[in-house]
Amino acid sequence: MDNVEATLAGINTELAGLHAQSKFLNEVIDRLHAENERLRNAESNRALQPALRELVKLADDWRSRRGALTGAEDAARLCDEIVEDVTLVLERQGVDEFQAEVGAEFDRREQRSVGTRPVEEPDLDGRIAEVRRPGYRVDTKVVRFAEVVVFKVTPPPAP
Incomplete structure (x- = not known):
């Protein structure tokens, strides 16, 4: 009887060791799988x-072409449709377009200043005067900054 109990205890110990080893190997496999996916x-x-x-x-090119068209309503509509199609393709690839807002505070994390516009009102200093191009991001990462013109206070002329 003692021999059977000792054998069973040995089997239980070996099974516990195999279970721990199996758990460790599964954790390693999960970690490697996650790393492989990344x-x-x-x-x-x-x-x-x-x-x-x-x-x-x-x-951007088709937006610029649309801006250059005057009086050609059909051509302007065609430019808008092409921009919309390209935007849809980008969205399907996980790239989202975002717009800066005129009057909002300039944010270097999402916007790039492509110029300044002089202004006398101190409240407008550092705010967006004009949006030239939208920005694009993938998830939370900006892949192209929105291009904006920023108000800059100019001192009044000296008397």
């Missing part, structure tokens, strides 16, 4: 970046 996503995003930049540029 690496795959980073590689995929890196491969897409040039194409996404080109699509952003294409949308």
Whole structure:
């Protein structure tokens, strides 16, 4: 009887060791799988970046062309439709367009100043005077800053 109990105790000890080892191996496999997924996503995003930049540029070009058209309503509508199509393609790839707001405080984390506009009112200093181009982000990461013109207070002329 003692021999059977000792054998069972040995089996239980060995099973406990195998269970702990199995748990450790499963944790390692889970960690490796998560790391592999992160690496795959980073590689995929890196491969897409040039194409996404080109699509952003294409949308910018058609916005500029639309701004240059005067009196050509059909051509202007066509430009808007092309910009909308490109924006939809970008959205399907996880790139979201965002707009800066005229009058809002300039935010260097999401906006790039492409110029300044003189103003005498101190309350407007550092606020957005004009939005030139929208920004783009993937998740929370800005991939292209919104381009804005910022108000800058100019001192009154000396007497």
